[in-house]
Amino acid sequence: MGFSVSGSAAILFIAAFVSVGMLYSAAYNGYERVQDADDSHGERVLEQRNTVVNVSNTSYNETGNELLTVNVTNEGSTTLAVNETDLLVDGVYQPRDSYEDWSVDGANDTDVWLPGETLSITVNVTAPTRVKIVTSPGVTATEVV
Template sequence: MGFSVSGSTVVILIGCLIAFSAAFTVATDSFDRITTAQDERADHLLDQQNTAIEINDVQRDNETVTVTVTNTDSTTLAIDRTDLLVDGEYRNETPTIRTGTNDELREGTNLWIPGDRLEYEIESNGDRVKIITQNGVVGSATLTEES
């Protein structure tokens, strides 16, 4: 009778040790994932705080709308992740990129560097324009008739 109690106690203790090691591994992995997600969220919020755009000019000439928008803060943005809406309708237009200092065209890149301007030319009769960046910063304007 003495060995069976001791043997079963050892089996239970080994089972508890294995269960604890499995639970510890899962808890550590979960904590690492939560920490990584919090770090990524903090990075995203910092990028959002360091992003600002300014719609410089919005004009309509007959049925062509011209929109000029400048990246005015310190975050470099991706052009293909910047959305253009005209009267709430998504427009898949490729803008012209002009450098901020000498107004020359820059081609073959997807980067919208601070100080650079995007110029969109769109066929539309819409009245409102909205530009949305990759991290949620929005600029909007109402169209004016060009004289």
């Protein structure tokens, strides 16, 4: 056996070793990504299960300024963000900059909506029939006006 056969065998062995190393690295990174995604999904599901909102009441003033006030109570154990909570009136999204007023238990200088607190949103709409609140974890509450 000459040097060329031994040299080529060594080259093939080194190439196979490098290839297995790269394959292992790629497979392990893929496995880690799947595990991270699974963990994130589990956290989102837990957050959804711990989130409960209830439209405690709605009031509509037909005369004059046509203001609709929606009061929503956070009855779960998850702290919610006001800026990540959406209001739909008759299926139409109400942008936050269109709110006439909003407050969490009377304070409108906070973005934190803690368990047990009530979020009150006032918007100017014409003849609403139904409202829907959508929270950041995807939990909703619907009420007839």
